Amino acid sequence: MAKYNDDLKQLDLPHIDQLMLKFWEENDIFNKSVNQRPVDNSFVFYEGPPSANGMPGIHHVMGRTVKDIFCRFQTMKGKRVERKGGWDTHGLPIELSVEKELGITKEDIGKKISVDDYNHKCRETVMRYKDLWDDITRKMGYWVDLDNPYITFNNEYIESVWWLLAQLYNKGLLYKGYTIQPYSPAAGTGLSSHELNQPGCYRDVTDTTVVAQFLTKPDTLPDFLHGYGDIFILAWTTTPWTLPSNTALTVGPKIDYVLVKTYNQYTFKPINVIIGKALVEKQLAGKFMQVETEDQLNAYQQSDKKIPYLVVKEFKGQDLIGIRYEQLLNYALPYDHPENAFRVIGGSFVTTEDGTGIVHTAPTFGADDAKAAREAVPEVPAMLVLDEHDNPVPLVDLQGRFRKELTEIGGKYVKNEYYNEGEAPEKSVDVEIAIKLKEENRAFKVEKYVHNYPHCWRTDKPVLYYPLDSWFIRSTAMKDKMIELNKTINWKPAHTGEKRFGNWLENLNDWNLSRSRYWGIPLPIWRTEDASEEQCIESIADLQVEVAKANEQLGLNQTVPADLHRPYIDEVILVSQSGKPMKRELDLIDVWFDSGSMPYAQWHYPMENRDFIDKGTTFPADFIAEGVDQTRGWFFTLHAIASMVFGSVAYKNVVSNGLVLDKNGVKMSKRLGNVIDPFKTLEDYGADATRWYMISNAQPWDNLKFDLDGIDEVRRKFFGTLFNTYSFFALYANIDKFSYSEAVIPLEKRQEIDRWIISLLNSLIKEVDNDLANYEPTDATRKIMSFVDEHLSNWYVRLCRRRFWKGEYSEDKIAAYQTLYECLTTISKLMSPFAPMFADWLYKNLNEATGKEVHISVHLSDFPIADRNHIDLALEQRMDYAQRISSLVLSIRKKEGIRVRQPLTKILLPVLDPDFIHQVDSVRDLILSEVNVKDIEYITDTDGFIRKKAKANFKTLGRILGKHMKTGAQMIQEMDQASISQLEKTNAFSIEIEGESFNLTTEDVEISFDEIPGWQVATDREVTVALDVTLTEDLIAEGLARELVNRIQNIRKNSDFNVTDRIIVDIEKNNIILPAIEKFGDYIRQEVLANQININDNDGELTEITEEVSVKIAISKA
RNA sequence: AGUCCUGUAGCUCAGCUGGUUAGAGCGCUACACUGAUAAUGUAGAGGUCCGCAGUUCAAAUCUGCGCAGGACUACCA
Structure with a gap:
């Protein structure tokens, strides 16, 4: 039979990354995960295009993790989630980096270097770090289609953008007008705010x-x-x-x-x-x-x-x-x-x-x-x-x-x-x-005054704020529509949409589209010299027609350029209706318009793929996610274009994530040397731990204080625990050859604790599903962590250990295996959107041994569906009692200095509510074995034995008492035992404050146990526990027997015996421990798999049994 | 300068519509456990919930004014 993979002796996440990445690639899992879902059930996602002109940073890992999580989740929910990658290729940063590299300035363009050569250089530069980007994308496990990305400098892309502009133009939303902009008269050009923010631009000058x-x-x-x-x-x-x-x-x-x-x-x-x-x-x-x-x-x-x-x-x-x-x-x-x-x-x-x-x-010289x-x-x-x-x-x-x-x-x-x-x-x-x-x-008054004033970075002369001719989109005309549509968008967090974005829309200005640059999408508007006639071109076909017309009427011999960029497009001359030549308006458009056009331009709409938009298959997006800094950037341009051209939102759900800061909360910068290298991080810690840490540590929209120690903690605490749980399972399942070949044991035939963990598991599925559907990834990870750590590992597995290693391959044992198997596979699915590699490793290990599911990868499986019938809240509550009662007993033991291996006779549980007895009775055995006590006794008759105390329930009483609250609370606190009994029996009690009488019911008073005279008591909210700490000879002997078992087990382990080896034990004679062997010999033999125990002199190791007693113990294989 | 966000234990964070012992994990200290073991459990110490004022019987929670940090936008006669 297939074996559960136990190759890894200890957790090695980077190693698992490599295994899984290789597996995914060889088996084309990403494409399969998309293609196996029906075309008519899509979940639309838009990738905000990064610029490959800069290096990827750790914050990109953050942003892409958020995107990846929801795309993977929706895929598992049965949706087809196409994820077309994209590259932002235009804009000033690219121009500047080219200029820096060539050692030229803007002034040299057209002089030292032709516009043609310059643009070629831009085109090359823009994809400079594409390989690094592809690499980080792959290594972090971000699934996006990098083979067919949209690229904003492609002709098809530009053509779609032109079409969009033409729609705006036709609606009268595009106009040329004045705006006050920083202007350099000496250079004869407007300056962008980016240019004004160059170092040294603001200088102190003395003016009259x-x-x-x-x-x-x-x-x-x-x-x-x-x-x-x-x-x-x-x-x-x-x-x-x-x-x-x-x-x-x-x-x-x-x-x-x-x-x-x-x-x-x-x-x-x-x-x-x-x-x-x-x-x-x-x-x-x-x-x-x-x-x-x-x-x-x-x-x-x-x-x-x-x-x-x-x-x-x-x-x-x-x-x-x-x-x-x-x-x-x-x-x-x-x-x-x-x-x-x-x-x-x-x-x-x-x-x-x-x-x-x-x-x-x-107004001509100041924006304000x-x-x-x-x-x-x-x-x-x-x-x-x-x-x-x-x-x-x-x-x-x-x-x-x-x-x-x-x-x-x-x-x-x-x-x-x-x-x-x-x-x-x-x-x-x-x-x-x-x-x-x-x-x-x-x-x-006339005087000299020193103030700070911006200067042109090219001419060194002061800037003028000057009304400049620019092309604008009349976004103000569509303001109300945009505001209205924005209200239908689900923003995460809500305030970014309502406040930040909402305010921005309220104070909307017309969108200045013009940029006087070289590397970008040319404005497709041609004008006559006197500006009396103009035309907006909406496609290449359109341009071809117009070029032919111009050729004919003006006797030219032009063709449509193969590249729609400057300078080629500038050479095209069109003809106006009245027969005059028209030249292109020299401006380029704002690169933000490029990226805001991506829903349409990525599909070369409407020249191709008309249905994608018109029938809504890829529009609007169900989900997008980028940094908050995109609120007025990409989030706005998407929204504006969709609102103005299509009267629709561009996205229904949007997550705006915060910044990634260093561990001290300082922005990462090269200068401070606190930049985290994403490649090294992934290499050292693995993608899953990195991703899990980022998501679980803070909500995506809060700033993240990135601390490598935090990743390590996640690795130990979460992945380590889960790995150990799996290893434990695999170890025994391999021994017992459990391959889930038996019929599923119905829940009612399983133990209480099995039903309990399955109940919790189903509750967890419901919660995680809900969180992911609501774009709350942080809550989801925290719940998964708590389940794995607190419940699965530290309660279920701990309490059930014996069931796995002891005894025959019984139905109970199979039930335990089935239960734990179900938990592990389900967890692998729940966690797979967040930690795709480890999840798949876990899933494959389990599934390949049992063949329970047909999927070769967790990412091809379906998201678990919570089974309501398996959720038993009463059961969850009584297990909670069990955990808390055990914890209280352990704390009393600790206070009294009584080891857990020392059995005790009984626990006393005072009871207020008959249902409590019923609840605790079902988990009685668990508690007893967990805390090593023989019996539980309930005390219902409390009069005179246990004192009760009363405390006001402020929530209900506040409404009744109002300003008398303080006095009332005091009076309730001082209620005597008789009054408390009366209240409990009659459900009525009245108090009088300042002549006014108030009738209270049990709801208004919280009654709890105060103390049990003569007993050791511990209390946790409504649960109170008393422990009988008397020791008898029998109990002491049994305690010693357990100590012996423990010591012998240690020796077994140190001697590298196999878990299944039978042994013979020799123990040196000692009067204190003799009764233990006499009375509990069978027990000891059974526990340590001993065929016999001999009392004799031996040359075994001197072993401490208690502080007073040490004996020589030797073991040998039987 | 405006808009928005954040401020809870040494650190990272929970704390829902106001309700009385303010929580968790990590870290620290002590102890325990030991067939999950480079794990685990229990306990302890550790808080003017950024400050001030107000509303209220009651404020970490609501309001106002500040302070500190951050983001974005705009740049000032």
Whole structure:
């Protein structure tokens, strides 16, 4: 017969990994596991594409473990779970690494290196670490189809993306518009936030700053500001060149402001100014001096050293909203709704940290400004004027120069840094504007100020925040739909979806799609030069038609390029309806759009596989999982595209997992040298222990403090225990040749303990199934661990050991084998999603010996189904009693210093509830053998023998007693024995508090045992145990007999006897132990498999039996 | 700066809708067990449940304000 594999003498997880990986590959288990499930019963999973441009880290092992668990689980539940791998291949990191490698900068592209060569280099680089990725994927046991991955740079992929963009375009959701972006005039390009975050970009610079006085229009002032004459609002700026573009002032609605009477320090004219209350002292410092009366104020002379000021009024920002003011520098007016400009509006971003608490707002040059202006009702227009072609433009051109509208400063650069060396004027425009304002009594204060300002990493010159032309997706138009759809998604954890993602959707901005780069998906929009006509291409076929049309009408000879990337695609010229040539908009699209398109583009939808999406076979996903950092990344782009193009969610369940930190909770970084090498970890500890540790230690969405010692603990505690249990089983099953060939012994014919562990096992199946269905992997692992360790190993196996090694191959023995076998195979299935290798090793070892199931791998088997009929909660409860009673008895023994091998006569169990006796009686024998006591006696008549005590049940009483709770609890605590008896008998007791009477029932009072005079007592919640510790001669002899058995067994073991060898024992004569041999000789012989015991002198080992007695014992084979 | 998360024993974590001795594992200390043995059991020590205030008869749990750590987003007149 087939034997249970016992090759491994001790647990070696990395070795098991190797065995299983080889087995899986040779037998194509992954594909089989997918293909054996029906096509029409799919569980859709999307793989978020990693970039193979970087090395895989330990956090990838974490993320992929989460994915793998649920995919494997659903597979075992009968679902077909296709797992198409994918690679993210575009984007800035790839460009940067190529540039670094070639030693070039962006400026060199098209000069030192052609765009063509550059893109080729990107294409090569992007898969640099693919082998390492494939390797880690395999070694960690992550099942994903790496043979047919989607790759975002493939033409098919790009074509699908184009189609999606065209859908958006056709719905009017794609538009070209302005947004305020960091812009480098010297380089003539916008900068991404990534580029701004390069080291050294933010630098301290000294700028001329102005606190300007904006003159309010009296008829728009609120009543409380009437009667003071001219009132100015003070606003501070570090960029005076933006003042001509001012169209609003922003206040914080909740901020306190004051009206201050004082004098202008440059013109000495009396003025009234509005300023943030918290900033009065800061702005009116130095030359200024606070006074208390009008007289003191009026007494001011120009020659005085200090300028007095008087605070006359206080109010909230809210009260200022709506005030209109005269334009500060009237070079130009906004072309659009100029009547809505020059007002006070509210904004939440206003602080009183510095400045005046009122923000000069120039929507053309500040993102916050633009936002506040847009949100105001009515909208505040930006300072845009119409150029020669009637296009709206800001007052500063793309080179960073003022437009001609600004007369005397027109044509000048807004920053002196933008001039070529030696050409900068003495006075910057900032200074010129400051002087002008001073002269016009519009400057409250002008001073130099040092602040941190971003610089372009290519030109070293300051960045301008500038409205740039970009292509946008009008996601705001679909905001409500996205919010509504989001509510149907099951987020793990929920708050990531409700709060983090929900808030993000609430505050959604239009999606800036444009990137001025080279390596990415080109925007498929062609335009005429005057932008009057344009076309969005939705497929290669579409492009072919248009190219042919253009060739014909424009007399060209173009073909559709074989590669849809730049620069080839840029050379294609199309023709407009009116016959004009159209060129492609040079932008690439945001790489995030690439990855958000994967549900469709991975199948080259809709050019192929239309049904996959249209019939819902692969859309939406049932499940996706990535790091929380993808909330606004992949999770969003998937959601946005699905919502906008298909009106659907892209995924129904999403797990966002946390970060993997080092063991001290510090982020892993190369610099700190605390990075964990995933390859080495897997090699040292094996994939299963690593995976199990990661999942069981913390919920996936909590950050994981990764500690290698934790993996080792999991290995010892869980895998070690399970391995030992299996080894134990295999050892005896091989001896007895148990191969599950006998008929299944019905549960009712098995022992109580068998039914108990089977009951627990079925409860466990139910729980684990439930947890996995609800994306709660951590709970599931913890429950499996607790079952294996606490119940299976430390109770079932421990108590049943004798059944396996003792006696004939009886029905009871077979029942034990069947029971343990069932537990082990079931555990192998339950754990297989988490620990696929060990689980399969275990399953195969068991199944190959019995041939019970047809599957050659656990991963081809079905997930166990809990059998309700096998769950017996009463049984589970009484076994719990048994465990607790045993534990209490052992603790009394310990306290009394009585060894477990010393038998005792009886346990006393006080009983409150007749059912308790019944329950304990069924597990009586287990308890007695476990604690080596001969009998259990129940005490029901407690009066006078056992004292009871009463304690309030706060939960029920709280409602009845309310504020009298404290007094009531005290009174119940003090109930005497008679009162307790009365309550028990009549189920009624009344107490009186402050004249009020309350009727209590037994439900309101918890009664427990206090003490049994003269006995050793231990209590665990409602269970109380007393132990009779009297020793008789017989008991002592029996105890010694057991000591002898133990010593002889040790000698057997040390002498390397086989478990089945019969022996002869020689024991030196000793009067103390003689009674033990006389009275319990049979017992001893039976236990140690001795044919005879001789009392004689022998040259055996001197062996200590008790502290007082040592005798020589020799054994030999019979 | 905003949004969100986390804060319980030396360490890693449980603690459901508020209920009175706040738990587990590891580690530590002591003892025991020994045909699962590079295992195992029992016991012990170890906690201002981040702080403060509030709601309540009752707060680790609910509310507010802070503090510390982290993530994301935005970058500031």
